Amino acid sequence: MAGTVIGAGITIEGDVTADEDIVVAGTVRGKLSTKESVTIEHGATVEADVVGGSFAIAGALTGNVNATERVDLQSGARVIGNVKAARVTIADGAQFKGNVDMDV
Amino acid sequence: MPAKVSVIGRATRVHGRVTGGGDLEVDGFVDGEVAVEGDVTVDAHGMVGAGVRGRRVVVRGAVKGDLVGEEAVLLEEGARVVGDVRAPRVAIASGALVRGFVETGDSNGVPAKVARPQVAARVAPPVASAPKPAAAAAPVATVASKPSSAPSGVNNSSANAGPRRPPPPVVPALKKVKGQVAKRKER
Numbered sequence: 218m219a220g221t222v223i224g225a226g227i228t229i230e231g232d233v234t235a236d237e238d239i240v241v242a243g244t245v246r247g248k249l250s251t252k253e254s255v256t257i258e259h260g261a262t263v264e265a266d267v268v269g270g271s272f273a274i275a276g277a278l279t280g281n282v283n284a285t286e287r288v289d290l291q292s293g294a295r296v297i298g299n300v301k302a303a304r305v306t307i308a309d310g311a312q313f314k315g316n317v318d319m320d321v
Numbered sequence: 322m323p324a325k326v327s328v329i330g331r332a333t334r335v336h337g338r339v340t341g342g343g344d345l346e347v348d349g350f351v352d353g354e355v356a357v358e359g360d361v362t363v364d365a366h367g368m369v370g371a372g373v374r375g376r377r378v379v380v381r382g383a384v385k386g387d388l389v390g391e392e393a394v395l396l397e398e399g400a401r402v403v404g405d406v407r408a409p410r411v412a413i414a415s416g417a418l419v420r421g422f423v424e425t426g427d428s429n430g431v432p433a434k435v436a437r438p439q440v441a442a443r444v445a446p447p448v449a450s451a452p453k454p455a456a457a458a459a460p461v462a463t464v465a466s467k468p469s470s471a472p473s474g475v476n477n478s479s480a481n482a483g484p485r486r487p488p489p490p491v492v493p494a495l496k497k498v499k500g501q502v503a504k505r506k507e508r
Contacts (some may be wrong), residue, residue, distance in 0.1 A: 220330030226341045227327045231337010231353055237330045247337055 259293050331366050
């Protein structure tokens, strides 16, 4: 159960800072950061640098991703930006343009 | 999966605007304008540092800004609001704290606009008649004689009040009555 849900019709213009899970089904422009997991659902639009524990991305993300644990780009995801995380997976069908940094 | 309801969780802070459709629940902190087409609920732990607009706005937490409800604004126990409140229906429950201007009625403001001139009219006559008491006893006598045609209750009370020299507040109160009676006669 997510602490914060940004619904499909909602737009946030600004910074979102949390210590709990975030689910984005709407639009976020600005910054988004949490220590916990971030889910960007299919149909969501995020134009922001995002920082979090782990990411599951199925929507559109423009911005850099910085995760302490993992980033999973799911089928249908569309990501433009650099991804930095200990583990990164990109599913078949995900669109991605950017650098991947897995701390090798 | 989760569709229409949006939640700003208790451990979440938003610096910026939150807009759009659907319902919104704020249990965290929003330092920025909230404008939603659906219902907005600011829960007990929720805080909003700017204006809130929604169809129905329910507040149990803190808001520092204007509240505008398309249908209603409901301030429940625990609500702390510093700002103006405007909606067709406004409810302030016991235990809710508000500092600001409250206006019920839609944008036409029919009830509010009717109410204000009435208040003004009531306040105005005493101000106009205030100089008269200083004009000494002569006017009092003439006024006392005039209402003799008026209902006896009014007449008696004015007659009793005249000779007693009661504290000032009583005289203006009677003047008010006389002034209204006189106006009615004129009409």
